[in-house]
Amino acid sequence: MSQSAEKVLDHMNLFRAPEYTDMFESKKTCFEGGYPDIKVQEIADWTKSWEYREKNFAREALTINPAKACQPLGAIFAAVGFEGTLPFVHGSQGCVAYFRSHFSRHFKEPSSAVSSSMTEDAAVFGGLNNMVDGLANSHSLYKPKMIAVSTTCMAEVIGDDLDSFIKTAKQKGSIPENFDVPFAHTPSFVGSHITGYDNMMKGVLTHFWEHAERKENGKINFIGGFDGYTVGNLREIKRMFDLMGLDYTILGDNSDVWDTPTDGEFRMYDGGTRLEDAKAAINAKGTVFMQSYGTEKTAEYVKSKGQETLVFNHPVGVTATDEFLMAISRLSGKEIPAALELERGRLLDAMADSQAYFHGKRFAVYGDPSMVMGLTAFLLEMGAEPVHVLATNGNKEWAAAMQALLDASPFGQGCKAWAGKDLWHMRSLLATEPVDFLIGNTYGKFLERDIGTPLIRIGFPVFDRHHHHRSPVWGYQGSLNVLVKILDKIFDEMDKSTNMPGKTDYSYDIIR
């Protein structure tokens, strides 16, 4: 017996004890009916071959380990960024349990959202009653200031009409006639979570703006897009904008609701864009979109209202942040303050100090399309060499824009942008054309284990490391965080590969 009260063994160690390893061996040989180890090894090796890669890339129907989720997740992400807003997802209830769990696992925070809990009868007769009763229940129990309705694929397949359902619910007295209920149809079989963000953001703006008269007031709106670092990033954006003296509105500011204190009180709602600010945002001079992929429809809508739109792709690094600030400065007429210029210089100073360690290092990057673009641009800026960049939810336009970015840099030659591919494709890429480092979300750890490529966790979701979402990856400060994150992994790997006494004592340097 290996377990003891004095030193309690966790699963990590308990199951390596001989009584367990013997048990596993006997289970395997007596009952599992598996293939011989030699066969398993043969197939394992084959899965890393060029032949397998070609077979793998010939897939037409099967998706394996995709780096994307579905629309309503993004709709919830957008909705909780508004003051006192309860996301209400019309359709099957299991989806909402999944969305809430997914966000809680990433942010380590509560995530509130409700479902209209449709079942078989609603599949036959439609979910109107679920909407009518559901809005009344939500309003009574959770006292929101606004309820933002989106849909699951069930409601979409049977064709429920949110607009008319919400009107009927109001007529039936579920909620006050003047209560704000923006909505968006968010079918899971179209696009991904970033599409859902776009649809819901557009839904909220349409709700407030559609019958409003626009009187330009010189303010600037900011829309971040679906972003795992939203807590750190939006606070960094506010800090930078305050330094510039901008008059601005963050639309969908979920940085507080996903970072509430432990002080004895649970805040179901916290912070968020005030509803009157969302309403008044139509009067802004222009709107800044931090991630062009996943905000297309909202941008088009904003433009149609007469605003200028500034569109970026998750700027990271000096050049991208320069361009971002200069565009904001031009739009707002505010100068870029000395404090930010100082931060720029400090970032560049850090990059100069460390660039030698990035130079020539080969990278694979995957994630949401704009983020991949922003991170790749930064790698190029550091003299690193991206080799495989992939976005499961990227489209052809993204692949073309990505390729243009790569082709324009001497460090981007030989890198290919893969749109619509998944992480099993990435596995083949890493196995056949190896790189030094992989940048991606938590699921990248399976690639790290299979192929041995060290994973740098940047993306969404990150379930298995804590608190990184609290630090920005945007702006000069955020770029510095990205730099350090990558650099730490580079140094760790150098140490790990030189730590064999008697063999590699010579490169195990104390100064790097």
Added chain:
Amino acid sequence: MTTDVKARNKEVIEEVLAVYPEKSAKKRVKHLNVHEEGKPDCGVKSNIKSLPGVMTIRGCAYAGSKGVVWGPIKDMIHISHGPVGCGQYSWASRRNYFIGVTGVNAFGTMQFTSDFQEKDIVFGGDKKLDKLMDEIEGLFPLNKGITVQSECPIGLIGDDIEAVSKKKAKQIGKTIVPVRCEGFRGVSQSLGHHIANDAVRDWVLEGAGAAEKLKEFESTPYDVAIIGDYNIGGDAWSSRILLEEMGLRVIAQWSGDGTLKEMEATPKAKLNLIHCYRSMNYISRYMEEKYGIPWHEYNFFGPTKIAESLRAIAAHFDGKIQEGAERVIAKYQPMVDAVVAKYKPRLDGKTVMLYVGGLRPRHVIGAYEDLGMEIAGTGYEFGHNDDYQRTTHYVKDGTLIYDDVTSFELEKFVEKIKPDLVGSGIKEKYVFQKMGVPFRQMHSWDYSGPYHGYDGFAIFARDMDMAINSPVWSMTKAPWKK
């Protein structure tokens, strides 16, 4: 419990009901109660549709089938058939541990999906499913079979996954199981368990060649199967070791670290040992009817229940096994005594509120009591009346009972009752921690475990102590605020 506690519990039920619209309050009142000793059940209605808009904690039938019953079968490939989300959110998140080479001969932490697009909804997904199965066979030749885990659209667009599965099973020569676990079916995960159990019956135990496969199996008089243990954090392993030590031969694990071959061999068991009654009683009853295999519900949480269970299991066998049970109990007793001696003084008298899934709202109570702790309230996400009947053997008079609790209710209950610990899921964890209430996830063991068996009890005790007595909770109020 004192009449004060009962009165308080009744009062808090009244308080939460007062906030609902009248129509909904009338429905919710049936799910909330203060337990009265001597009653045959806990006095609540269960397995009824959740009210819309109330923030139920429940999931869906797909979660019950793919996530719970089928997902852990490690050498089969489970397709999340439909749009991308369901498979994505349930990808590798349940901690049903297994041993295998992922992507080669084991597939438990991978997400296979048909990733439905609009055209699949419009034109149907059967052709895609057909092609996808060929692609699986080509890329993962060591898979033992495939299951098709239906997401909502499948049942709505009229796809015939059974026909595709039959055709491909013949072509490929492996077991292919269509599962009609669309998320809109039923009221919770529970129907998904049932549907998944029925699919095992129809497509594995009664599947092509099942009888021949059974003939090949060499039985012993001491063959048992572990049913309804999903090996969360290794639970089935720390259970199996005890059964083997007492002289039994565990021929199958359903379904944690399980394989298709183990499932197929189970009709050869002399006794089916069922841990999670809720999710796998169906298949146990079927095997009892069809093959005459008795089943026994056991409880491996905490030394009291473990010893009781080991003796009760042994009673189904001969003296050799009965001696084995005593030997196992005696072997672990010193370790258990040391665990209790170490942790009980730190946990004695502490109160716990539970809200979990299938068996844990009752099964873990003994383990808490072994450490001197008391259960102030408990409830099931997707229990049925037979669960609430069984619960009466565990809870004391006056315990607050809440079925399919809403987030609103649970928050109010905890505020009022002020337990020393809440045990529930990831969606609840941070709510209560913000309130300064220690919390342990009782689905995933909060990334710890195993909690089953004697080895698991040591971890359980350590974890509860670590949660309740963590220094962080003493700082929730700023010292300058009174």
